[in-house]
Amino acid sequence: MLSKNRIKYINSLKVKKYRQLSQAFIVEGAKSVLELLDSDYEIEFVLATQEFQQKYSTILSRNSAEAETVTAQELEGLGSFQTNDSCLAVARTKENEFLSYQEPEFVLVLDDIRDPGNLGTIVRVADWYGIQKIVCSEDTTDFYNPKVIAASKGSFTRVQHFYTDLTTYLADQAAGKSVAGAFLGGESLYEFQFPAIGGFIIMGNESNGISPEVEKFVTAKITIPRIGEAESLNAGIATAIILDNMSRQISGK
Structure with missing residues (x-):
């Protein structure tokens, strides 16, 4: 009992x-x-x-x-x-330890992802595509929320996370590196070339996208071309599509 x-x-x-x-x-x-x-x-x-x-x-x-x-x-x-x-x-829980960028990896940056299900799915997708580091804005939902842990299906054990002020972090870590940001308007994902030396991929808030403060660090605005009539994509699904294209480019498959 x-x-x-x-x-x-x-x-x-x-x-x-x-x-x-x-x-x-x-x-x-x-x-x-x-x-x-x-x-x-x-x-x-x-x-x-x-x-x-x-x-x-x-x-x-x-x-x-x-x-x-x-x-x-x-x-x-x-x-x-x-x-x-x-x-x-x-x-x-683990300490909120700083995650530095190490070439040639890609670091996933989350700007104010609020839905726990989305965050858990993103963690799972990141694990699938070999992304080991996720840097989160301070307003992004708690990594240890039970719904995040459940949606990650165990991937939370393999993907590192760090919560911080993104503008400070990107100013320190992203200078001179590729910073691709997901936007509704931008270069087609299918035409964008992810650099072999790695970089950063930023996903924005479910409703408002990437904030203006973080947008300043973006070197390439990319978009998933829309064929149908849906207004937008779920953040977890959008992350999966972007990481799949990145992975296929880098691996040459």
Whole structure:
């Protein structure tokens, strides 16, 4: 039986203020928890059904985190998603450490991405295309929001993130480098040549796009050509299309 204090603690971590105070966050579901167990994150504890513990006993034994047996009903009452019927973990957040640009990599820059689902999808897409660093504006939604972690499908364990003032960061890191920004009007993505030496790719706010302050650092405005009548693309989908074209150009495939 879960203690009231533990239930209260887990529920508090659904709120950004308490995640920051506790320096901890929730990870739900078998896939994400297994990715977490195989990562360098410090894990406070794992709550898992007896079936999960039996199936993954070897993986659990390799980690020093406390494992407590719970029922599927208890997990459903704790988590944010009703589909969680196997496990939930609480892990320690990482320090907001500076991420420097290293040629020939591409760094993804997010200017005020507010939707947690979008951010989680972007993290997952970045992982798929080998992007290891995401630099976020201070107004971008919290990386450790449960919906971000869930949407990333475990990719949060492999993609580094850094929250900062983007104008200060780009002034320091992007001078003399390629900075491609996604705009509704600009050069066709299919004609733009991503440099082999890498650079920065900026994605803007879902409604307002890239802010004027950040736009000043953009060296190339790129757009995904529209064929149909849709007004705009979801930020996660747009990121996937841009990174796919970048990847195919750089790899020559």
